[in-house]
Amino acid sequence: MKFMKRISLSLAVLALCVLALAGCTSADNANSNTTATTNVSPPTATPAAQNLSQVERPQKIKDQMQQRGEQDQAKPTLRFVEPREGQTITGSTVNVRLDLGGDLKGYQPHKNPDGKGNHIHVILDNQPYEAYYELGQPFELRNVSEGKHTLRVFPSRPWHESYKNDGAFQMVSFTVKGGGDASKPTTTANGQVMANANATRNANSAANSNAATATNSNANTAPQREGKDMAASTAGDVDPKKPLLTYSRPKGEYKGEDSDPIMIDFWLVNAKLQGDGGDYRVRYSVDGGEAKYIDKWEPIWLSGWTAGAHKVKLELVDKSGNAVANGDYNSTTREITVVK
Numbered sequence: 001m002k003f004m005k006r007i008s009l010s011l012a013v014l015a016l017c018v019l020a021l022a023g024c025t026s027a028d029n030a031n032s033n034t035t036a037t038t039n040v041s042p043p044t045a046t047p048a049a050q051n052l053s054q055v056e057r058p059q060k061i062k063d064q065m066q067q068r069g070e071q072d073q074a075k076p077t078l079r080f081v082e083p084r085e086g087q088t089i090t091g092s093t094v095n096v097r098l099d100l101g102g103d104l105k106g107y108q109p110h111k112n113p114d115g116k117g118n119h120i121h122v123i124l125d126n127q128p129y130e131a132y133y134e135l136g137q138p139f140e141l142r143n144v145s146e147g148k149h150t151l152r153v154f155p156s157r158p159w160h161e162s163y164k165n166d167g168a169f170q171m172v173s174f175t176v177k178g179g180g181d182a183s184k185p186t187t188t189a190n191g192q193v194m195a196n197a198n199a200t201r202n203a204n205s206a207a208n209s210n211a212a213t214a215t216n217s218n219a220n221t222a223p224q225r226e227g228k229d230m231a232a233s234t235a236g237d238v239d240p241k242k243p244l245l246t247y248s249r250p251k252g253e254y255k256g257e258d259s260d261p262i263m264i265d266f267w268l269v270n271a272k273l274q275g276d277g278g279d280y281r282v283r284y285s286v287d288g289g290e291a292k293y294i295d296k297w298e299p300i301w302l303s304g305w306t307a308g309a310h311k312v313k314l315e316l317v318d319k320s321g322n323a324v325a326n327g328d329y330n331s332t333t334r335e336i337t338v339v340k
């Protein structure tokens, strides 16, 4: 009996020990789990999310405006000399000639030695604008694809803010026959290859190769002309009498101090914004994020950009927030690159 008691006591002690050991082991596991979790996501490894905020016009631009004096209150107007409304152009080069008029107060497009200056924004279809500086020579749109196109132009300041007076904006529609060859590599005015559009080659490119070759030699023998090889595009189905939003900025690459803040600027035709006594709003979003609204027709500046590529979308909407369609021009997304 005594012996049995002793055995059961030993068993009980053993059981307690096993339990205690198990307890210790599980406590250890819990500990090491906690430690492991902490190691997987240290708080410092989380990248800062881009948080954009609207800021006032940068002092640098205010200073430039002051230096320009009354030129900033100019009311420049443009008129298309060519192409003319409804014109048919044979060949893939479209010469753009503009008459500048209106109350200029010294406003004159020109590229200064620093590469900046007043210029005209020239927009083929709904592509990003091209900057046109010297109006004494036509601007050559090269390799323009066959079909119907629109051109939109408006005067701009050195920091790319557009003049918004009546008559500043003009749009024409025209047609290109024997248009650009999509298989032709894109070249600069010097004939340097910049990009090859073979990937977007279309079926009628062979028929257009003669015209494209002619364009090439023209471009090479006309040295001082500004111009650009254009990506393939055709016009949207745009009604010039309907509300029209034209995306202007931002565009391209922003470096260093130019990358913060970045300006959003656009042109409006037949559409007054709510804050200006009208019915429309401009909705914008960056990288597919939260939609925000611009209710007065003036540029805004956004601060807080992170380095890398960003998508900026501008849309014209009515007071209920419904998209206002006109061709496909009233909703435009552009990718920009911010280099820090």
Ligand SMILES: [Cu+2]
Binding pocket: 119, 121, 131, 156, 157, 159, 160, 161
């Ligand atoms: Cu510009």
